[in-house]
Amino acid sequence: MTTARLAPRTALFLPASNPRAIAKARALAVDLVILDLEDAVRDDAKTAARAAAVAAVAEGFGPRLCAIRANGSGFGEHVEDLAAIARSVADFVVLPKTETAEEAADVHAACSKPVLAMIETPLGVLAAADIAAVPGVSGLIAGTNDLAAALRLPPASGREGLSVALQTIVLAARANEVWAIDGVFNGLDDAEGLAAECRDGRMLGFDGKTLIHPGQIQIAARAFGASPEEIEDARAIVEAARGGAERFRGRMIEAMHVAQAQALIERNRA
Ligand SMILES: CC(C)(COP(=O)(O)OP(=O)(O)OC[C@H]1O[C@@H](n2cnc3c(N)ncnc32)[C@H](O)[C@@H]1OP(=O)(O)O)[C@@H](O)C(=O)NCCC(=O)NCCSC(=O)C[C@H](O)C(=O)O
Ligand SMILES: [Mg+2]
Numbered sequence: 001m002t003t004a005r006l007a008p009r010t011a012l013f014l015p016a017s018n019p020r021a022i023a024k025a026r027a028l029a030v031d032l033v034i035l036d037l038e039d040a041v042r043d044d045a046k047t048a049a050r051a052a053a054v055a056a057v058a059e060g061f062g063p064r065l066c067a068i069r070a071n072g073s074g075f076g077e078h079v080e081d082l083a084a085i086a087r088s089v090a091d092f093v094v095l096p097k098t099e100t101a102e103e104a105a106d107v108h109a110a111c112s113k114p115v116l117a118m119i120e121t122p123l124g125v126l127a128a129a130d131i132a133a134v135p136g137v138s139g140l141i142a143g144t145n146d147l148a149a150a151l152r153l154p155p156a157s158g159r160e161g162l163s164v165a166l167q168t169i170v171l172a173a174r175a176n177e178v179w180a181i182d183g184v185f186n187g188l189d190d191a192e193g194l195a196a197e198c199r200d201g202r203m204l205g206f207d208g209k210t211l212i213h214p215g216q217i218q219i220a221a222r223a224f225g226a227s228p229e230e231i232e233d234a235r236a237i238v239e240a241a242r243g244g245a246e247r248f249r250g251r252m253i254e255a256m257h258v259a260q261a262q263a264l265i266e267r268n269r270a
Pocket of ligand 2: 039096120143145146
C-alpha cells in the first residue's frame with residue numbers, strides 16, 4: 001500500500017506513558033510521531049499507556065502524522081492494543097518484530113490502519129519482501145537494536161554487521177513501493193555520530209530515520225533532505241535534458257537521471 005503523503009524524514013518515538021513527552025511532541029518539527037506501547041513502556045504501565053495513546057491522538061498532533069506502536073503478536077496486550085488502535089484516529093499502526101506477511105495482514109485487518117512493519121529479527125529480514133508486499137503495509141522500519149541483539153553483534157560493533165539486513169529492508173521496500181525508515185541511534189549526546197549514521201542511512205536509500213529524542217530531529221531532517229548543491233544540480237538536469245544519452249557537467253545522463261532529479265525537486269519543494 002503506497003500512501004499519498006511523502007515518506008517521513010523524521011519519525012520520533014516516545015513512550016505513550018510519558019505525558020511530558022507527548023505534550024512536547026506537539027511543538028516539534030517532526031514528520032511522524034510514534035507513541036510506543038511496546039519496549040519503552042514498563043509492564044505495569046501498559047494499560048494506562050494504551051489509554052493515554054488513544055487520548056493523545058484524539059487531541060491531535062497538528063500537521064504531524066501519528067502512529068501507535070502496539071505490543072507484538074504473541075505478546076501480552078497485543079489484542080487489546082489492536083482493538084484500541086482500531087478505534088483511535090491514529091494514522092498508522094506500527095507492528096514490532098514482524099516476521100511474516102500473514103502477521104502484517106492480520107494486523108491490518110484487525111485495525112483497518114496502514115501498517116508500518118518493523119523488521120527487527122532474522123526471520124523478519126528474510127521475509128521482508130513478502131511483508132512489504134502485503135496490501136495493508138505502507139512502510140518498513142528497521143529495528144536495529146533488536147536486530148543487533150538477535151544477530152549477536154558485539155556492543156559498539158557499528159552498522160557493518162547490519163548491512164545486509166539494512167539493504168534487504170530497502171530492497172524490499174523499493175520493490176513494493178513502500179516507505180523505508182532507518183533504525184534509531186541510541187547516543188543522546190553524540191551529534192556527530194548521529195549525523196554520520198543519518199548520512200549512512202540516506203546513502204543506503206532510506207527515506208528517513210526513527211529517532212528517540214527531540215535533540216535528534218534537526219540533524220536527521222537535514223541529512224535526509226537534499227543540500228542546496230543537490231537541488232541546483234537536479235534543476236539543471238531537468239532544464240538541460242533533451243532525451244536519450246547526453247553529456248551533462250562531465251557525466252552521462254539518461255531518462256532515469258531526469259526522473260530522479262524531478263523526484264528530488266518534488267520531495268524538497270517544501
Ligand atoms: C531516552 C530518554 C529516556 C531520555 O530521557 P531524558 O533523559 O529524560 O530526556 P531529557 O531530559 O533530555 O528530555 C528533555 C525534554 O525532552 C522531552 N523528551 C525526551 N525524549 C522525548 C521524546 N522521545 N519525545 C518527545 N519529548 C521527549 C522530555 O520529556 C523533556 O521535556 P520536559 O520534561 O518538558 O523538559 C527519552 O528521550 C525517551 O524516552 N526516548 C524515547 C524512548 C522510546 O520511545 N523507545 C522506544 C523506541 S526505540 C526502539 O525500540 C527501536 C527498535 O524497536 C529497535 O529495536 O531498535
Ligand atoms: Mg525493537
